[in-house]
Amino acid sequence: MNTPLSIPEIEERLHSCAGWEAKSRMLVQLSRELPAYPETDRTEENRVSGCESQVWLKLGWNNGALELATDSDSRIIKGLLALVYAAYRGRSPEAVRDFDFDGWLAGMGLTRLLTASRSNGLKAIVTHIRSSASEI
Amino acid sequence: MTDSRPPAPMRNEFPLLARNPGLIYLDNAATTQKPACVLDAEREFYETANANVHRASHRLAVAATGAFESARATVAHFLNATTPNEVVFTRGTTEAINLVARSWGQASLRPGDEIVLTELEHHANIVPWQFVAQATCATIRAARIARDGTLDMEHFHSLLSPRTRLVGCTLASNAIGTMPPIAEIVAAAHAHGARVLVDAAQAVAHQPVDVQALGADFCVFSGHKVYGPTGIGALWAREDILQAMPPWQGGGEMIDRVSFAGSTFAPAPARFEAGTPPIAQAVGLAAALEWLIQQDRAALLAHENALRIRLENGLKHMPGVQIVGPNTDKAPLTALRFAHAHPFDVAQFLDNHDIAVRVGQHCAQPLLQALGESSLLRVSFAAYNTEDEIDRFLAALEETLELLA
Numbered sequence: 001m002n003t004p005l006s007i008p009e010i011e012e013r014l015h016s017c018a019g020w021e022a023k024s025r026m027l028v029q030l031s032r033e034l035p036a037y038p039e040t041d042r043t044e045e046n047r048v049s050g051c052e053s054q055v056w057l058k059l060g061w062n063n064g065a066l067e068l069a070t071d072s073d074s075r076i077i078k079g080l081l082a083l084v085y086a087a088y089r090g091r092s093p094e095a096v097r098d099f100d101f102d103g104w105l106a107g108m109g110l111t112r113l114l115t116a117s118r119s120n121g122l123k124a125i126v127t128h129i130r131s132s133a134s135e136i
Numbered sequence: 137m138t139d140s141r142p143p144a145p146m147r148n149e150f151p152l153l154a155r156n157p158g159l160i161y162l163d164n165a166a167t168t169q170k171p172a173c174v175l176d177a178e179r180e181f182y183e184t185a186n187a188n189v190h191r192a193s194h195r196l197a198v199a200a201t202g203a204f205e206s207a208r209a210t211v212a213h214f215l216n217a218t219t220p221n222e223v224v225f226t227r228g229t230t231e232a233i234n235l236v237a238r239s240w241g242q243a244s245l246r247p248g249d250e251i252v253l254t255e256l257e258h259h260a261n262i263v264p265w266q267f268v269a270q271a272t273c274a275t276i277r278a279a280r281i282a283r284d285g286t287l288d289m290e291h292f293h294s295l296l297s298p299r300t301r302l303v304g305c306t307l308a309s310n311a312i313g314t315m316p317p318i319a320e321i322v323a324a325a326h327a328h329g330a331r332v333l334v335d336a337a338q339a340v341a342h343q344p345v346d347v348q349a350l351g352a353d354f355c356v357f358s359g360h361k362v363y364g365p366t367g368i369g370a371l372w373a374r375e376d377i378l379q380a381m382p383p384w385q386g387g388g389e390m391i392d393r394v395s396f397a398g399s400t401f402a403p404a405p406a407r408f409e410a411g412t413p414p415i416a417q418a419v420g421l422a423a424a425l426e427w428l429i430q431q432d433r434a435a436l437l438a439h440e441n442a443l444r445i446r447l448e449n450g451l452k453h454m455p456g457v458q459i460v461g462p463n464t465d466k467a468p469l470t471a472l473r474f475a476h477a478h479p480f481d482v483a484q485f486l487d488n489h490d491i492a493v494r495v496g497q498h499c500a501q502p503l504l505q506a507l508g509e510s511s512l513l514r515v516s517f518a519a520y521n522t523e524d525e526i527d528r529f530l531a532a533l534e535e536t537l538e539l540l541a
Contacts, residue, residue: 019488020487020488021485021488024484024485024488025539028481028539028540052479052480052495052496052511053478053480053511054510073478073510074478074480074481075477075478075481075540076480076481076484077480
């Protein structure tokens with residue numbers, strides 16, 4: 001059975017969206033399913049710089065599995081962060097390093113948002129997660 | 137309602153707009169689209185006159201130099217400069233301000249001197265001054281804005297003193313449109329013996345900029361915001377000031393004589409144009425300025441202002457929408473905040489309707505901090521926009537805000 005915010009479940013839901021309007025609405029829907037970000041972690045240290053919206057990311061490793069909490073004041077960015085969460089949470093460092101996030105988004109027809117991601121901080125987040133996996 | 141339709145065929149003069157009939161382009165403060173005559177002028181230059189300028193004496197080089205210097209004369213005419221020698225071609229506004237800060241600033245500023253800027257400035261009129269202030273131990277002071285986004289003139293005047301060496305001020309804020317009272321600012325700065333740099337980047341496409349009437353010492357703008365190509369802009373500086381300024385970049389073109397013992401430099405403006413300049417872009421810029429000069433500029437500005445007022449009136453009754461910035465004395469643009477939606481999300485949904493707007497901090501972080509905003513959505517107009525586009529924008533925005541509520 002698919003758990004909420006799992007890779008196959010997200011793929012199924014986004015593939016059912018025809019066109020950008022439907023995909024944008026789905027991202028807004030996914031943003032509501034991301035676990036709440038702990039207020040105590042809303043610190044300057046956990047802020048990811050990006051011009052268009054504010055993004056927070058808190059990373060940790062627990063018994064070789066990635067724990068992460070993330071949030072944004074933009075719902076579309078938060079929807080994209082739900083994809084980051086589904087892709088990486090609970091994975092081993094090897095699995096984090098091996099996962100092709102850009103390819104996954106492109107496969108779901110989200111290339112346009114990927115292109116914009118340099119300004120929305122998503123790229124910085126994925127790079128940060130991957131380098132954390134390389135350091136452990 | 138005043139009739140604010142532009143001359144009917146205008147949209148068709150812009151190949152990108154003609155190719156995208158559904159596109160509503162409202163990001164003109166970032167860059168304008170280019171009329172066909174600008175694209176044609178660049179192509180024509182490469183096809184008939186391409187050679188390097190100011191070097192060889194063969195016929196093509198003479199033609200290229202002629203086209204380039206004629207472009208300089210067009211810029212001088214556009215700004216009502218007294219001579220083309222007051223015009224230096226740069227990559228744009230940013231490079232022009234860096235030139236003044238590095239050349240004039242390094243040579244003129246002493247420890248304890250003060251540079252007065254305003255909270256309305258784009259980062260391009262802040263960071264170059266920070267570099268030179270650091271190098272010379274000068275200090276930067278920033279005139280505050282009032283709550284409504286106008287400049288706090290009382291505070292501005294209080295910052296001026298005999299230590300003030302330069303005042304840098306925009307003609308129109310790129311983020312919220314505020315047009316500060318520039319005549320008062322120039323007069324006050326000069327009364328304290330300071331030089332004045334005017335950032336005209338957001339003004340040139342909309343209103344005539346007359347450097348002699350302005351009375352400033354430096355004026356800068358970018359070609360791509362005035363229907364011209366990217367990669368070209370200009371610095372205008374009063375001739376006596378420009379001739380006294382040292383070079384800032386070394387290379388070909390800007391020299392008089394070079395030996396390994398030392399070099400002497402060409403007079404301005406060549407002294408500030410090291411290396412091969414953007415020749416075709418200068419020709420394209422001249423075509424854009426000539427195109428604009430041929431228009432009824434008062435009618436275009438009235439049209440753009442009417443579009444802004446139509447938008448702002450339409451927003452008045454939309455719940456959860458607030459206009460940020462003044463409602464008079466502003467460039468044709470409108471900055472918005474939303475009570476229940478993030479500007480980025482709104483812009484994404486507007487993009488689904490083929491409406492292009494800009495969101496974020498607009499390279500004006502000190503201004504957004506002063507306003508207490510982290511992100512604004514900006515709608516900015518050009519001559520080719522229409523009333524119908526504004527109505528479609530309003531409908532799409534209303535739908536988007538309901539969806540994001």
